[in-house]
Amino acid sequence: MEIQYRAELCFPHLLNSSCKKPTLQWSEAVLLNTVLSFISLITVVLNLLVIISVSHFRQLHTPTNILLLSLAVSDFLVGLLLMPFEIYRNTTCWFLGDIICVSYLYLIVHIVNASTGNVILISIDRYIAICDPLHYPTRVSTAKAKCSVSVVFKVEVASYLHLCFLCKYIY
Template sequence: MEIQDTSDLCFPHLLNSSCRKPTLHWSEAVLLNSVLLFISLITVVLNLLIIISVSHFRQLHTPTNILLSLGVSDFFVGLLLMPLEIYKITFCWGLGDVMCVFFCFLISNLISASIWNIVLISVDRYIAICYPLHYPTRISSTRVKYCVCLCWFCASSCSLFYSKDVMIHSGKSCIGECKFIISNFLGTFDLIFNFILPVTTIIVLYLRVFVVAVSQARAMRSHITVVIFHSATSATKKSELKAARTLGVLVVVYLACFCPYYCYSLVDINLTSALDASILCFLFYANSCLNPVIYALFYPWFRKAVKVIVTLQILQPGSHEAKLL
C-alpha cells in the first residue's frame, strides 16, 4: 500500500480533507510580502490623512468632501483586506470558516462601497460643472449624507447574499484554505452591479463633463479681445489638455485595477493558482491606494492639510479654522 507524503499538507492528521501548504519559496515570500505590506501601509496612511483632514478642518465640511467616505472604505481595505490577503498567500488559513465568511463579507462590502462612492463623486462633479447655478440647491449636506448611507446600506445588503453563498460552498472545499466562491447567478450580478454599471456611469459622466468643459473654454475664447487672443488661446489649450489628462487618468486607472479581476472571474477559477488569484485581488485592492492620489493629492487643500498634520500644528488650539481653500 502506497503511503502518501503529508509534509506539504496544512493539517497532516486530516489526510483526506486538508489543503496543501502555499508553495512559495522563503525568498519569494519575503520579497512579495514586503512589497504588498508597503502598498497596504501607503493605503492606510494616505486614506487616514484624508479622513483626518476632512473631519478636522471646518473649511472642508462641504457636501463634496462628505463624499470622501470613500476614504473610510479605502482605509479599511488597506487595514484589513490587504493584510488578510497576504496571510492567505503565505500561510494556511487557520482562522476557521466563520472568519473566512467574514473576510469575504468585508471584501464585497468595502470594495462595493468604494466603487459606488466613486460614482457619487462623479455625479457631484457632473452637477457642479454642467449645472453650476443649480448646484447649491441640488447638492446639500443632508442629501449627500442620505446618498452615502444608501451606498453603504446597499453594499452591506449585497455582501450578506455573497457571504451566505460562500458559507454554503465553504464545506465543499478543503480545510486550510479560504476561497471566495459564489454561484454563477451572484457572480453575474456582481459583474453587472459592481463593474459594468458603475464603470458605464463614470465614463458617461466624465465624458459629459469633458465636453462641457471644452465648450465653456471655447465660448470664453470667442469673447476675448484680439489683443490678448494668443495668450488666452494658449491658456485654453492648457486647460483642455489638463481636463483630458485628468479624465484619462481617472478612467484608465479605474479600469486597469478592475478589468483584470473581472476578466479573471469570467474564466474558470481553476485555470490559475491561488497565488495568481491573490495577486489579481491585490491589483483590485490597489485602486484603494490610488484613489487618494487621484482624488486628493492633485488638490492644493490636501497638500496644505497634510503639512499642518505632519508638522503637528493640528494639535494647536483653533487649528480646525485653518484656511486651506
C-alpha cells in the same frame, strides 16, 4: 503520486477538500510580504490623513469632500482589514477557522462594494458639477451628500450584522 499530491495540501487528512499550500520561495515570500505590507501601511496612513482633515476642518465640509471622506473610510478599511488578511492568505495556510473565513469573505464583498458605491456617487457629483455648474449648489447640498453616503454604509452595516446573526445560530 497521490502521496506527493497530499503533501502539497494544507490539511492532507481532509483529502480533496483541503486547500493547496502556497509554494513561494523564501525570498519571494519576504519580498511580497514587504511590498504588500508597505502598500497596506501607506493606504491606512494616507486615508487616515484625509479622514482627519475633512472631519476636523469645517471649511472642508462640502458635498464633494463628504463623498471623498466616505471613500477614504472605505479605502482605510481595505488597508486596515483586507490587505493584511490577503498577505496572510497568500503566504500560509488558513488556520483562523471557518467563522473568520466567512466573515473575511463577507468583508471583502461589502467593503469593495462600499468603495465602488462611493466612486459612483463621486462620479455623479462631478458629472452634475461639470454639466450643470450654475445649478450645482441647488441640486447637490451637504445634506444630500451625507444622506447618500449614509445609505451606502447603512446597507453595508445592516448586511454585516445579518451575517453575524446567522453565524451565531449556524455555529
